[in-house]
Amino acid sequence: MKMTARFLARLTRHPADNRVHWLAWLLLGLLLAILPWLVSAGFGNTWLRILNFALLYVMLALGLNIVVGFAGLLDMGYIAFYAVGAYLWALLASPQFGLHWPLWAILPLGAGVAGLFGVLLGAPTLKLRGDYLAIVTLGFGEIIRIFLNNLNAPINITNGPQGISAIDPVHIGSLSLARPIDLGFVQVPSLVSYYYLFLIAALAIIGIAIRLERSRVGRAWAAIREDEVAAKACGINTRNVKLLAFAMGATFGGVAGGLFAGFQQFVSPESFGLLESVMVLCMVVLGGMGHIPGVIFGALLLTILPEFFRHIAGPVQQSLFGTVLIDPENLRMLLFGLSLVLVMRYRPSGLWPSPQRRREIEDVQRADAPADVPVSPM
Amino acid sequence: MDIFLQQIINGLVLGSIYALVALGYTMVYGILGLINFAHGEVVMIGALVSYSVMMVLVPSGLPPVLLALISVLVAAPVCMALAWAIERYAYRPLRHAPKLTPLISAIGVSILLQNLAMMIWGRGYHAFPDILPAIHFDIGGAQITLLQTVTIGLAAATMGILAWMIQRTSLGQAMRATAENPAIAELMGIPVNRIITLTFIIGAALAALAGLMVGANYSVAHYYMGFMLGLKAFTAAVLGGIGNITGAMLGGLLLGLIESLGAGYIEDLTGGILGSHYQDIFAFLVLIGVLVFRPGGLMGERVSERA
Amino acid sequence: MNSVLLRADNISKSFGGVQALKDVSLTLNKGEVYGLIGPNGAGKTTFFNCLTGLYVPDSGQFTFGDTPLISHAPDKTVRQGIARTFQNIRLFANMTALENVMVGRHARLRSNIVSDILRTPFNRREEQATEDMALQLLHYVGISARAHDLAKHLSYGDQRRLEIARALATNPRLLCLDEPAAGMNANETAGLRQLIEAIRADGISILLIEHDVQLVMGLCDRIAVLDYGELICEDVPAIVQQHPRVIEAYLGSGAHA
Numbered sequence: 001m002k003m004t005a006r007f008l009a010r011l012t013r014h015p016a017d018n019r020v021h022w023l024a025w026l027l028l029g030l031l032l033a034i035l036p037w038l039v040s041a042g043f044g045n046t047w048l049r050i051l052n053f054a055l056l057y058v059m060l061a062l063g064l065n066i067v068v069g070f071a072g073l074l075d076m077g078y079i080a081f082y083a084v085g086a087y088l089w090a091l092l093a094s095p096q097f098g099l100h101w102p103l104w105a106i107l108p109l110g111a112g113v114a115g116l117f118g119v120l121l122g123a124p125t126l127k128l129r130g131d132y133l134a135i136v137t138l139g140f141g142e143i144i145r146i147f148l149n150n151l152n153a154p155i156n157i158t159n160g161p162q163g164i165s166a167i168d169p170v171h172i173g174s175l176s177l178a179r180p181i182d183l184g185f186v187q188v189p190s191l192v193s194y195y196y197l198f199l200i201a202a203l204a205i206i207g208i209a210i211r212l213e214r215s216r217v218g219r220a221w222a223a224i225r226e227d228e229v230a231a232k233a234c235g236i237n238t239r240n241v242k243l244l245a246f247a248m249g250a251t252f253g254g255v256a257g258g259l260f261a262g263f264q265q266f267v268s269p270e271s272f273g274l275l276e277s278v279m280v281l282c283m284v285v286l287g288g289m290g291h292i293p294g295v296i297f298g299a300l301l302l303t304i305l306p307e308f309f310r311h312i313a314g315p316v317q318q319s320l321f322g323t324v325l326i327d328p329e330n331l332r333m334l335l336f337g338l339s340l341v342l343v344m345r346y347r348p349s350g351l352w353p354s355p356q357r358r359r360e361i362e363d364v365q366r367a368d369a370p371a372d373v374p375v376s377p378m
Numbered sequence: 379m380d381i382f383l384q385q386i387i388n389g390l391v392l393g394s395i396y397a398l399v400a401l402g403y404t405m406v407y408g409i410l411g412l413i414n415f416a417h418g419e420v421v422m423i424g425a426l427v428s429y430s431v432m433m434v435l436v437p438s439g440l441p442p443v444l445l446a447l448i449s450v451l452v453a454a455p456v457c458m459a460l461a462w463a464i465e466r467y468a469y470r471p472l473r474h475a476p477k478l479t480p481l482i483s484a485i486g487v488s489i490l491l492q493n494l495a496m497m498i499w500g501r502g503y504h505a506f507p508d509i510l511p512a513i514h515f516d517i518g519g520a521q522i523t524l525l526q527t528v529t530i531g532l533a534a535a536t537m538g539i540l541a542w543m544i545q546r547t548s549l550g551q552a553m554r555a556t557a558e559n560p561a562i563a564e565l566m567g568i569p570v571n572r573i574i575t576l577t578f579i580i581g582a583a584l585a586a587l588a589g590l591m592v593g594a595n596y597s598v599a600h601y602y603m604g605f606m607l608g609l610k611a612f613t614a615a616v617l618g619g620i621g622n623i624t625g626a627m628l629g630g631l632l633l634g635l636i637e638s639l640g641a642g643y644i645e646d647l648t649g650g651i652l653g654s655h656y657q658d659i660f661a662f663l664v665l666i667g668v669l670v671f672r673p674g675g676l677m678g679e680r681v682s683e684r685a
Numbered sequence: 686m687n688s689v690l691l692r693a694d695n696i697s698k699s700f701g702g703v704q705a706l707k708d709v710s711l712t713l714n715k716g717e718v719y720g721l722i723g724p725n726g727a728g729k730t731t732f733f734n735c736l737t738g739l740y741v742p743d744s745g746q747f748t749f750g751d752t753p754l755i756s757h758a759p760d761k762t763v764r765q766g767i768a769r770t771f772q773n774i775r776l777f778a779n780m781t782a783l784e785n786v787m788v789g790r791h792a793r794l795r796s797n798i799v800s801d802i803l804r805t806p807f808n809r810r811e812e813q814a815t816e817d818m819a820l821q822l823l824h825y826v827g828i829s830a831r832a833h834d835l836a837k838h839l840s841y842g843d844q845r846r847l848e849i850a851r852a853l854a855t856n857p858r859l860l861c862l863d864e865p866a867a868g869m870n871a872n873e874t875a876g877l878r879q880l881i882e883a884i885r886a887d888g889i890s891i892l893l894i895e896h897d898v899q900l901v902m903g904l905c906d907r908i909a910v911l912d913y914g915e916l917i918c919e920d921v922p923a924i925v926q927q928h929p930r931v932i933e934a935y936l937g938s939g940a941h942a
Contacts, residue, residue, distance in 0.1 A: 074478060074481075124666060124670045125669075125670070127670075127673070128669055128670075128673065130477050131412075131413050131477060131481055132616075132669055132673070134413075134481065135413065135612065135616070135665065135669075136665065136666050136669050136670075138609070139609075139613075139661075139662035139665050139666055140662070140666070142609075142658070142662055143659055143662050143663075146656065146658055146659055149655075150652075150653070150655055150656060153653070154651060274605070275489075278485055278489075281482070282482065282485075285478065285482050289478075326497060327497075330493050330496055330497055331493075333489055333492075333493045334489075334490060334493040334494065334497070336486075336489060337486045337487065337488070337489030337490030337491075337492075337493060338486065338490055339486070340482055340483065340485060340486025340489070341467075341468050341483050341486040341487060341490070344472060344475075344479050344480070344482050344483040344486065345468075345471050345472065345483070348472065348475045348476070348479045
């Protein structure tokens with residue numbers, strides 16, 4: 001019996017040419033390794049900084065993808081966990097309280113505390129679905145921001161709207177990533193060392209996300225997303241499994257937040273507004289909900305493209321009209337809003353959806369087509 | 379001065395505005411099951427258009443009341459046209475898509491409108507001119523200004539007309555039928571698409587009025603005002619039971635009172651630990667509390683099972 | 686031989702003013718195929734939902750084996766060995782048939798999130814065993830060729846089979862089937878009958894809600910009849926068929942006149 005099953009499994013698995021894969025992965029690895037040097041040589045440090053932020057957003061988007069994409073729980077206050085991770089780092093490694101904890105202590109603690117917040121904020125929302133859940137999580141996100149903004153009195157904890165500055169940079173042992181590192185044959189600039197740190201963290205998170213997707217708990221998340229009642233009837237404790245999704249997603253956010261604080265050496269409530277939550281959600285949705293490569297693509301696209309735009313919009317207008325007609329920042333957001341509307345209309349399953357997800361949405365549309373309400377002229 | 383009574387009056391003014399905006403959310407949700415995330419921005423556009431019209435007309439020396447009237451007569455059609463366009467181009471094509479799709483589209487519209495407004499009116503705060511003379515009446519130790527009286531009265535009258543329209547006219551009947559079941563309504567010969575468009579347009583007219591009221595009462599308007607206001611009005615709609623017209627009015631007033639009393643007393647209640655700048659938290663706490671403990675709202679049915 | 690597997694004592698449940706179940710008591714023996722029949726709205730599915738923990742009964746108690754079912758949490762009921770299917774098929778539509786069955790195994794697996802992330806040797810073995818087992822079950826219900834198709838792309842009859850396979854994956858002692866033959870043609874029904882016989886032969890007891898009288902009479906060892914939420918008789922098919930109240934319930938009181 002077991003033999004037949006094994007045979008069936010082998011028969012039905014897709015064959016892949018392993019050699020080609022190896023080569024592609026090797027090239028990709030090489031590219032990722034030399035990328036910061038290429039970017040800083042070709043485009044300057046501004047773009048290297050943007051690249052580092054792109055990696056932070058990859059971590060955030062993958063964290064939110066666990067909640068929204070895997071488990072189907074629409075969380076619009078996700079940035080709160082990023083804030084928790086960032087502020088925890090800021091409080092434990094800055095002159096604010098005179099504490100200077102090391103990386104290996106704060107980062108896991110930040111992940112853990114963020115995860116705990118995930119459970120605390122997730123627990124009251126377990127019975128809610130769809131857009132109700134979205135609004136409640138949005139409210140939670142705002143509450144956390146309001147607290148960060150106001151916890152400077154009567155006891156000064158967060159330093160209010162001014163934020164916390166002079167945060168310790170990331171240290172690995174006695175090595176500070178804020179200064180160039182001399183390897184003897186080459187000087188590694190600070191931004192490049194941060195790039196490698198963020199890359200390692202991002203790769204770890206990608207690995208975890210991939211493993212979770214194809215595991216017992218990943219299947220349980222998908223089952224809840226598909227049909228909660230049937231999931232219960234399969235013996236899934238839906239409450240615990242949902243909380244696990246919130247916690248896991250929040251953990252990723254906490255890690256990204258801690259790294260952000262160490263990198264920026266400054267945090268303030270302004271970095272954790274609703275627009276940031278929306279931005280991360282858009283990375284997930286535009287990229288392709290639930291599809292890890294799509295989500296990574298979405299995060300990279302939405303970090304890099306707007307920056308690209310910001311940098312060229314001014315000069316282009318200058319050369320075309322002789323003056324800057326529209327503030328590039330303004331124009332950037334204008335186009336962002338517009339592209340959300342357009343992508344939802346023409347590619348509702350995202351720019352790079354999993355093949356399965358695309359089929360699913362097309363099915364929905366096809367099934368609905370005959371019932372469509374004809375457009376009556378106004 | 380009686381602080382309690384004063385806060386009640388302030389709460390009623392705030393609540394009337396919330397109620398007007400909440401009606402826009404609740405009517406659209408009732409019919410489409412969609413959170414019209416961009417509705418707050420329509421209020422913002424209404425306020426800013428009113429502001430601009432008034433600023434243009436101030437040199438003419440017309441009496442301020444007339445200025446306000448003209449400005450709302452301009453702002454309302456602008457908002458209605460805007461709402462029509464939003465519905466037609468951002469929501470209608472997505473009517474059968476999964477729930478998340480129109481929500482993201484709505485967020486896109488919201489960002490778009492905010493930035494358009496920022497382009498036109500700039501980032502600054504705009505001070506509204508005084509519409510009514512600064513007369514006030516004393517009631518039991520508290521003061522109510524003429525403007526506040528008119529705001530509450532006008533909101534009440536508008537809502538009364540709306541309620542009458544929905545309950546008594548054939549248009550209202552068609553709206554209720556569409557909310558109940560669009561497919562069946564269609565079969566009964568109701569032009570569903572037109573009803574949906576009209577719902578958006580009516581909501582926008584109320585939003586324009588609310589925009590003027592916000593500007594007049596708090597004498598500021600700026601490109602970012604729509605977001606928080608919209609969120610709170612949505613909370614009010616949920617509090618009353620989303621999809622329920624009476625609920626939206628009640629929820630609006632209640633939320634206005636809760637916020638106003640909360641802001642007035644939070645320092646005493648918490649022994650000075652939390653100050654009045656936590657005012658915004660009340661709306662969210664109410665929202666979360668209602669959805670968790672009574673998801674149908676005060677007047678609604680149970681809706682948490684709705685996917 | 687005739688040891689009791691499931692005992693229901695005075696189960697009552699009402700919705701608003703409607704009494705869906707009124708003091709229903711019945712016993713199901715080990716190894717039995719036990720039919721639960723009755724006109725539409727008699728309370729059969731409500732009984733299922735109470736048993737499997739989706740509803741909490743207003744009063745009464747279930748005893749399964751030697752232990753009372755107290756918690757009324759669906760996942761705990763599954764752990765205790767009661768699995769079910771749904772009247773209107775509820776599969777995970779956008780997951781493959783294989784994944785559907787693997788989800789059914791959830792409660793019997795011991796991997797947790799940490800071992801999932803670390804991919805421990807234990808975890809790998811368990812995943813492989815789960816996949817093997819799921820394929821076996823698909824083979825058992827006769828749809829192994831469709832293992833990698835999305836559940837929603839399966840034919841109606843195959844979806845019913847897949848739902849049974851998913852329920853079997855929970856390793857139940859009692860399998861509750863809610864109208865498994867609904868919407869099936871004669872051929873499919875015959876196949877279903879064979880499948881149920883095979884499951885019984887493997888030592889799993891079956892509680893069956895079904896409208897197809899022939900199927901019920903031919904398959905069940907004993908039958909309980911519900912009408913307006915009340916148990917009107919519980920016996921072997923031959924006697925149930927002759928029971929005056931059953932005839933009345935099915936044909937209306939006019940049948941006597």
